[in-house]
Amino acid sequence: MLKIGVTGGIGSGKSTVCRLFSNLGLPVFYSDEVAKEIYNTNASVRKKIKRLLGEQAYDESGKLNRGYVASKIFNNKRLRESVESIIHPLVKKEREKKYREWKEEGHKIVIIESALIFEKxxxxxxxxxxxxxxxxxxxxxxxxxxxxxxxxxxxxxxGSQLDSKKRVEKADYLIYNNGSIEELEANVNFLYNLFKKLADEE
Structure with a gap:
């Protein structure tokens, strides 16, 4: 089973790329969505985050106050790493569970979306x-x-994410998303066909 990561800076269009792969029938693990779900449903995580960032980290309905949390951690490396150490092991556990499920279902190519593929x-x-x-x-x-x-x-x-130049240097494949959605779709289709060939050769 080929595991393909999709990453990029905030606002680069990585989620759109993943949706296009999903439209082609590939399963996608959205790390950010999984993390959001854990923040909002895991009582132990909620307790730890409140202890770290204060009661305002969650709104009255028990949902993570993303704007508040972002403002606290984006320019505070120590706090950001503390939050990540709470959430990332749980996201990893979910990802590994998905790998097992997808393998059993016979998928040959799977997509993992994450903003922090290289950093972590x-x-x-x-x-x-x-x-x-x-x-x-x-x-x-x-x-x-x-x-x-x-x-x-x-x-x-x-500014708080790995700088573009470093990301580009580490990339196996690069998509520049400065044009139209049609151009983006063409790039995704090209890579999809390439991965299909690679998966068939495995």
Whole structure:
């Protein structure tokens, strides 16, 4: 079973790339969505996060206050690493469970989406990593529109992730997402056909 990682900076379009792979029938593990689910449903995690970041880390309905948490951790490395040490082992457990399920179901290619593939050493368990890149200004516009956050906040968030040049250097495959959705789709289709050939040769 080929395990393909998809990563990229915030606002690069990595989730769109994953959706396009999903439309082609490939199962996708969305690390961020799984983490969100754990934050919102795991009582032990909720307790630890509140202890670390304060009661405001969750809203009245018990959902993670993402804006508040982001503002606390994005420019505080120590806090960010503490939060990651709570959530990442649980996300890993879920990912390994999915690997077993997908193998049993006979899938030959699976996609793992994560913003932190290189930072957290996840690339070591993958067969290849696709890096999705886009111009910084394009990324900022996308995030401002999507998350209703300020330009300055977005610049901070971009600054806290592995810088683009380093990501590009580590990529096995690179997609530049500065054009139309049709161009992006063509790139994804090309890689899909390539991975199918590789999977058949295994």
């Amino acid at each position: 050493g996840l690339h070591k368990e993958l067969d290849a990593v696709i890096v999705v890149e886009a111009d910084v200004e394009k990324r900022i516009k996308r995030i401002c529109a999507r998350d209703s956050v300020s330009y300055e906040d977005v610049k901070l968030r971009i």
